[in-house]
Amino acid sequence: MKVALVGNPNTGKSTLFNVLTGLNQKVGNFPGITVDKKTGTCKLPDKRNALIIDLPGTYSLYPKSKDESIVFEVLADVKNPVHPDLIIVVVDATNLKRNLLLYTQVADLKIPVIIALNMMDLANKSGSVINVDALSEKLGVQIVPVTARQGINIDKLKEAIAYNPTIALQKDTIEVSLLAPELIHKIGEELLLDSPYVALQMAHQHENLRFLTHDESDRIEEIEQEFSFHSQSSKAEETIARYNYINKVLADTVTTSSGPKKETPSNRIDKVLTHKIWGFIIFFFILFIIFQSIFAWSAYPMSLIENAFMWLTGLVHANLPAGVLTDLLSDGIIAGLSGVLVFIPQIAILFAFISILEDTGYMARVTFMMDKVMRKVGLNGKSVVPMIGSLACAVPSIMSTRNIESWKDRMITIMVVPLISCSARLPVYAVLIALVVPDTKVFGFLNLQGLALMGMYFISFIAAIVVALVFKLVLKAKEKGYFIMELPVYRMPRWDNVLLTMFEKVKTFVLEAGKVIIAVSIVLWGLSNYGPPGKRAEVKSKYQSREVINTYTPAELNLHRSSELLESSYAGVIGKFIEPAIVPLGYDWKIGIALITSFAAREVFVGTMATIYSVSNDEVHISSVTDKMRDARNSDTGLPVFTLASSFSLMIFYAFAMQCISTIAVVYRETKSWRWPLIQFVYMTALAYVASLIVFNLLK
Numbered sequence: 001m002k003v004a005l006v007g008n009p010n011t012g013k014s015t016l017f018n019v020l021t022g023l024n025q026k027v028g029n030f031p032g033i034t035v036d037k038k039t040g041t042c043k044l045p046d047k048r049n050a051l052i053i054d055l056p057g058t059y060s061l062y063p064k065s066k067d068e069s070i071v072f073e074v075l076a077d078v079k080n081p082v083h084p085d086l087i088i089v090v091v092d093a094t095n096l097k098r099n100l101l102l103y104t105q106v107a108d109l110k111i112p113v114i115i116a117l118n119m120m121d122l123a124n125k126s127g128s129v130i131n132v133d134a135l136s137e138k139l140g141v142q143i144v145p146v147t148a149r150q151g152i153n154i155d156k157l158k159e160a161i162a163y164n165p166t167i168a169l170q171k172d173t174i175e176v177s178l179l180a181p182e183l184i185h186k187i188g189e190e191l192l193l194d195s196p197y198v199a200l201q202m203a204h205q206h207e208n209l210r211f212l213t214h215d216e217s218d219r220i221e222e223i224e225q226e227f228s229f230h231s232q233s234s235k236a237e238e239t240i241a242r243y244n245y246i247n248k249v250l251a252d253t254v255t256t257s258s259g260p261k262k263e264t265p266s267n268r269i270d271k272v273l274t275h276k277i278w279g280f281i282i283f284f285f286i287l288f289i290i291f292q293s294i295f296a297w298s299a300y301p302m303s304l305i306e307n308a309f310m311w312l313t314g315l316v317h318a319n320l321p322a323g324v325l326t327d328l329l330s331d332g333i334i335a336g337l338s339g340v341l342v343f344i345p346q347i348a349i350l351f352a353f354i355s356i357l358e359d360t361g362y363m364a365r366v367t368f369m370m371d372k373v374m375r376k377v378g379l380n381g382k383s384v385v386p387m388i389g390s391l392a393c394a395v396p397s398i399m400s401t402r403n404i405e406s407w408k409d410r411m412i413t414i415m416v417v418p419l420i421s422c423s424a425r426l427p428v429y430a431v432l433i434a435l436v437v438p439d440t441k442v443f444g445f446l447n448l449q450g451l452a453l454m455g456m457y458f459i460s461f462i463a464a465i466v467v468a469l470v471f472k473l474v475l476k477a478k479e480k481g482y483f484i485m486e487l488p489v490y491r492m493p494r495w496d497n498v499l500l501t502m503f504e505k506v507k508t509f510v511l512e513a514g515k516v517i518i519a520v521s522i523v524l525w526g527l528s529n530y531g532p533p534g535k536r537a538e539v540k541s542k543y544q545s546r547e548v549i550n551t552y553t554p555a556e557l558n559l560h561r562s563s564e565l566l567e568s569s570y571a572g573v574i575g576k577f578i579e580p581a582i583v584p585l586g587y588d589w590k591i592g593i594a595l596i597t598s599f600a601a602r603e604v605f606v607g608t609m610a611t612i613y614s615v616s617n618d619e620v621h622i623s624s625v626t627d628k629m630r631d632a633r634n635s636d637t638g639l640p641v642f643t644l645a646s647s648f649s650l651m652i653f654y655a656f657a658m659q660c661i662s663t664i665a666v667v668y669r670e671t672k673s674w675r676w677p678l679i680q681f682v683y684m685t686a687l688a689y690v691a692s693l694i695v696f697n698l699l700k
Contacts, residue, residue, distance in 0.1 A: 001050045002082060003042075003161055006071060006106055007090030008099055009057035010364075010488040012118045014038075016090055016148040017054040018497055020158070037082070044162040045155075051186065053082045057560055059098070061105045061201060062235060069208060075109055076198050077211040086164045087113045088157075093123035093130060093145070094489075096254060096415035100246045101239070104173035107141065108197035108535065114160050115143040121150070122489065126264075128256050135253040139173075149494050174241045176200055179234055183227040187220060200238075204231050208627075266489040270365065279369050286362075288354045291457065292450035295430075295439075298345035305345075306626075309338035332525030335610040341510065343427040343606075349504045350423060354391060355501040359493035368487060377468040383413040387464065390420035391457075395666045397491055412471045414466040414670060418663050421457050421655060423505075424602040428654045429456050431606050434626055436647040460655050461689070520597050520604050539564045539599060566612070585653065585689070586646030586696040588634055596660075602659045645699035649692040657688035 007013040021040025038054040055074060056067040061071035074080050075087070089106055091099040107113050115136075123130060136143040144160050146153040176197045177184050187199040206212055206220040222463070223229075273279055313330050320326040357363045367384040374383050382404045386397035397417050404410040430453070437452045530536075542548060545563040566572055567589075574596065575589030582592050594608040609629055632641040658664065658681045667677040 001044075001048060001161075002053060002084045003050050003086045003088060004053045004055055004074065004082070004084035005057050005088050005090060006102065007057060008059050008092065008102060011090045011092040011099065012148045013057060013090040015494065015497065016052060016088075016118065016146070017052060018500055019148050019151055019154055020052050022500075039082070042158065042161075045159050046162040051082075053084065058102065060102055062204065063208075072201060072205065073209060073211060075106070075111065076201065076209075076489070079211065084111065086161060087111050088116050088161070089113055090116045090118055093117050093119045094126055094128065096130070097243075097246055100249070101242055103139075104242045104245065105197070107173055108176055108195065110195040110197075112164050113141050114157075114164060115139070115141055116148075116157055117143050117145040118148050119148050120145045120152075126256075128228060128254060131253045135249065138253060143679050149491065169495075173245050174238070176238075179238055179241075180227065180229060183223055183229050186223050186227070190219060190223075191216065192585075192630075198235075203229055204235065233521055264489070266361075266487075269490055269555075270487070273362065274365050274369055279365070281364060283369070286357075288450075290350070290638060291454035292447050293353070294349050294426075294453060295347050295433075295447055295449045297349055299343040301438075302342050305342045306338070309334060309342070313338075318528065327529070328522065328525055332521045335521070337518065337521070338610055339466050343430055344506055344510065346426055346430055347423055348389070348506050348677070350426065351505040352498055352502050355498045356493045359491070359497060361488040361490045364487050373465075377465050378471060379409055379412055379468055383409060386413055386417050387420050387461075390417050390422055392419045392665045393422050393424070394420070394660065398663070398666050398670055401670070408472075408475050411475060411671070411676070412468050412488055414667060414676070415471055416468045418658060418660070418680065418684065419460055419464040419467060419656065421460040422602075424660065425456075425654055427603045427606045429453055429651055431609075431626055431629065432642070432647040435630055435642045436644045441616075456655060459652070460654070461655060467611045467683075467687075520608065524593070524597060524608060524612070527571035527574070528566055528569050531565075531573065532572075535568035536565060549591060571612070584696070586643070586649045586691045586700065588641055590632075591641070591650065595653075598654075598659050599661060602654060605654070605659075643700070645696050648699055649696035652695045653688045653692040656684055656691055658684040 005013050006019055017040065020042045025609045040052045040054075042050045042052050044050055053074070055071050058068040058071050061072045061075075063072065074082055075084070077083060087106055089103045091103060103113070103115060117130070117132065120130075130145075132143050132145050142160055142164075144153060144157045146157055148154070179200060180203070183203060184196045184199045187193065187202055188196060191199070191202070193199050202209065202212070202220055202225055206217045209217070212220075269492065273282060287406075312336055316326060316330045316334065320329070354363075357366075366388065367382075370384045383401075386401050390397040394417050397420075398414050401410045401413045401417070404413060433449050437449045442448065442449055539561070542564075543557060549557065566578070571593050572589065575592040578592045578596070579587075579589040584594070587595075590609075590612050593612060594605045597608045598605040629642050630640075633639065634641055646691060664677045664681060668674060671677070
């Protein structure tokens with residue numbers, strides 16, 4: 001059984017989806033289009049499993065973005081793999097009039113419907129009294145009052161799904177056929193449609209409906225011309241008719257308290273949090289708390305993970321016979337994974353804070369405040385959503401730009417979103433900051449490492465704004481963007497939802513990064529352990545000579561031998577080839593290898609460092625990736641590789657460089673051209689190189 005969740009934005013639809021499905025969720029794309037599709041399974045009282053499909057939020061079936069267009073396509077196309085057997089329209093009880101507009105459209109599609117009347121607790125607090133039974137009778141639909149955030153009446157909703165009413169119980173909302181009777185009849189007859197309203201919607205949207213064939217779309221266009229159909233005037237007539245119907249329904253079923261309306265707590269809070277001065281100060285303070293916490297709270301669990309991997313490496317060496325497979329397992333796979341999995345606590349803390357800010361309604365205020373700033377650089381408030389989303393990952397954030405109506409605003413947003421520091425950069429920042437920034441406090445409470453991390457995120461935002469300003473001057477377009485947003489009321493975060501978000505994000509990070517890291521680690525281990533036969537034979541012969549053996553202690557001999565063997569490997573050859581280009585930035589050939597491998601995913605940098613230094617280290621000395629990098633010395637000068645200058649230069653490079661093949665792929669999919677990802681790759685690489693060069697020379 002397939003059940004679709006439909007509703008306006010900010011009605012609690014996603015919260016209800018999480019409550020119904022729990023951990024049984026999957027995220028993919030709708031067939032043939034890069035729009036997120038969230039599905040999950042729900043156990044019903046009759047022991048059946050229901051597939052719950054969370055459709056994008058929309059105010060009506062007339063779409064204003066690609067995300068919104070998915071709703072009608074799924075509901076109208078019976079051949080769509082996720083076409084529902086039942087629709088749950090999630091309605092905000094505090095704003096019935098606006099929410100019921102979408103319900104009346106959905107009901108006229110002639111698919112069984114249930115209304116989940118959400119936020120009943122807020123409606124009661126506001127003084128509204130809703131006669132649910134009377135409202136249900138007038139609409140001819142089963143209504144289940146719920147409070148999704150608190151899990152109230154979810155069992156009743158599951159019962160309603162299991163024993164859902166037939167379509168015969170639903171009443172017509174308006175006389176759709178009267179809006180354009182001849183046209184509706186003609187389209188319905190030729191396309192064999194049961195619902196007059198589906199026929200009318202096809203007249204409005206046929207050019208953009210992917211499930212219609214080219215001939216069917218052309219035929220609908222001919223019918224429109226035959227009956228002189230005007231889409232805009234028809235939409236206006238329909239909307240007026242629907243609101244007249246809604247007003248009649250609500251007149252006898254909803255009463256509100258008389259007397260002057262009191263100022264809501266959300267409005268009082270907004271006077272401070274969205275203030276033109278205090279609002280920004282508070283926002284920066286919140287960011288400061290987040291980045292301080294990432295280092296302070298993660299130290300102990302990270303230490304436990306590091307020790308666990310060091311113990312595991314020692315266990316492998318102690319219990320498995322020496323040989324190629326043991327070295328591959330310990331120095332390749334385990335070392336590579338340890339370099340990334342150790343950062344799980346920091347990733348979890350970051351996503352916990354993001355989830356709390358979204359769940360409370362504060363994140364929506366941030367986008368509202370930033371609208372004026374964004375407009376000055378050629379963007380609008382809608383650009384803030386993908387930019388903030390890029391703190392997690394640029395890929396879904398680029399996809400979310402589809403709701404930006406202006407082509408110019410959307411293209412500028414796509415071009416600058418990858419500059420925002422994503423979670424994949426966090427492991428790189430964390431390990432390099434831990435190397436060169438002391439873990440000390442100033443003024444008794446400010447952690448220097450937290451301040452450095454916050455600085456890296458600020459640099460990324462500033463860079464995005466500056467680059468957006470440049471693209472504003474370069475790109476030419478006549479249309480102007482606009483920003484309309486409904487601010488949700490403030491609520492306490494649902495801690496189970498926060499934990500669920502943390503779990504899902506960490507799981508995605510581990511699984512997605514883990515697959516890449518294991519593959520890269522195996523390849524890198526092979527490249528590091530094998531090389532041109534002549535070169536490696538020379539190194540082995542050199543360290544078998546009596547003169548060299550007498551020069552070094554056994555430990556020094558093993559260390560120098562391992563280092564030169566690595567340098568003579570295929571990985572060393574590659575690193576040495578690109579070394580002349582990166583020496584001005586303060587990098588050696590080993591870092592060059594990491595720059596190449598991390599193009600698959602930025603976080604692979606740390607895994608590469610762990611693998612490289614495991615291969616070049618002796619088996620007796622087992623240490624964490626941070627210790628290995630701290631002990632690294634330049635083979636020519638003997639000086640530390642990771643100094644303050646080289647480490648900050650490297651962080652700046654990763655902050656600006658396009659070190660992610662997935663981002664390039666999604667930019668191509670969204671722009672339908674290789675021109676834009678190529679421009680993006682070139683400008684970001686050039687920016688990263690020049691900025692890193694400047695930083696290194698200023699700090700060295």
